[in-house]
Amino acid sequence: MSAFLEAIGLTRRHRDGDAVQVAVDDVSLAIARGELVALAGPSGSGKSTLLGMLGGILTPSEGDVRIAGESIVAMREHHRTAHRRAHVGIVLQGLALVPAMSVLENVLLPLVPFGGARRDDLERARALLRRLSLHEKERAPARQLSGGERQRAAIARALVTRPSALLLDEPTAHLDAESASVVLDVLAELARDDHAVLVATHDPRILTRPEVSRVLHLERGRLVEP
Ligand SMILES: Nc1ncnc2c1ncn2[C@@H]1O[C@H](COP(=O)(O)OP(=O)(O)OP(=O)(O)O)[C@@H](O)[C@H]1O
Numbered sequence: 001m002s003a004f005l006e007a008i009g010l011t012r013r014h015r016d017g018d019a020v021q022v023a024v025d026d027v028s029l030a031i032a033r034g035e036l037v038a039l040a041g042p043s044g045s046g047k048s049t050l051l052g053m054l055g056g057i058l059t060p061s062e063g064d065v066r067i068a069g070e071s072i073v074a075m076r077e078h079h080r081t082a083h084r085r086a087h088v089g090i091v092l093q094g095l096a097l098v099p100a101m102s103v104l105e106n107v108l109l110p111l112v113p114f115g116g117a118r119r120d121d122l123e124r125a126r127a128l129l130r131r132l133s134l135h136e137k138e139r140a141p142a143r144q145l146s147g148g149e150r151q152r153a154a155i156a157r158a159l160v161t162r163p164s165a166l167l168l169d170e171p172t173a174h175l176d177a178e179s180a181s182v183v184l185d186v187l188a189e190l191a192r193d194d195h196a197v198l199v200a201t202h203d204p205r206i207l208t209r210p211e212v213s214r215v216l217h218l219e220r221g222r223l224v225e226p
C-alpha cells in the first residue's frame with residue numbers, strides 16, 4: 001500500500017512572548033487509501049494543529065506534507081490550495097457553515113472554485129444529506145441546525161468534491177449515540193471505498209470501532225506508543 005497522505009518530520013512552533021511553544025514536534029506518518037486512522041491524544045496535544053498542516057491550511061515550521069505523492073510545502077500558495085481542494089476534504093473543529101445559507105447551499109459551497117454545482121453534483125449532495133439523515137433540513141438555514149446537525153452538514157460539505165482523503169477534527173463531539181454511529185458508518189464506508197481517512201478524536205465510540213485500522217497517539221506534539 002502506498003501512502004496517499006504523508007507527514008515527514010512535521011513541526012509547528014508558536015511564539016508566546018519570549019517562550020516558544022511546540023504544538024507539533026517532528027511527526028512523521030503515512031496513511032494509505034483504504035485506511036481509517038484515528039488520531040488520539042489529550043486536549044492540547046496538537047491534533048488540530050497536525051490536521052491543519054496535513055490539510056494545507058497551516059504552514060509547518062519544519063517538515064513536509066505529501067498529498068497524492070506531491071509535496072505541498074514547496075508549492076506556491078495558489079497551487080497548494082488547488083491541490084488540497086482536488087484531493088482533501090476537511091471537517092474542522094469549529095465548523096464554519098454560513099449561517100444564512102441553507103444546508104444544501106452550504107454543502108455545495110466547495111464546488112464554487114470548480115465552477116459551481118452541476119446536476120450530478122446536486123444529486124450527490126442530496127444523496128450525502130440523505131445518507132447523513134439531513135435531507136429534511138436541506139432547505140433550512142444553517143443557523144437553525146442543532147450542533148449535531150451542523151456536524152453532519154459539515155461532513156457532507158467536505159465530501160461533495162469527492163476528495164480521496166478526508167481529515168476530520170472531532171466529528172462526533174456533539175453527537176448522540178445514533179448520529180455518532182451514522183457518522184462512523186459513513187467514515188468506514190469511505191475507507192472501504194478506497195479513501196484515506198484520518199480522524200482526530202478522543203471519543204471512545206470511534207477508538208473502539210473495529211473498522212478503525214490504526215490508532216495514533218499524540219502527546220505534547222509527539223507521536224507515542226500507547
Ligand atoms: N495559534 C496558536 N498560537 C499559540 N499556540 C497555539 C496556537 N494554536 C495552537 N496552539 C497551542 O498548541 C497546542 C496544541 O493545540 P491543538 O489545538 O492542536 O490541540 P488539540 O490536540 O487539537 O486539542 P483539543 O483536543 O482540545 O482540540 C496547544 O497547547 C495550543 O494552546
Ligand SMILES: [Mg+2]
Pocket residue numbers: 047048049093169
Ligand atoms: Mg483540537
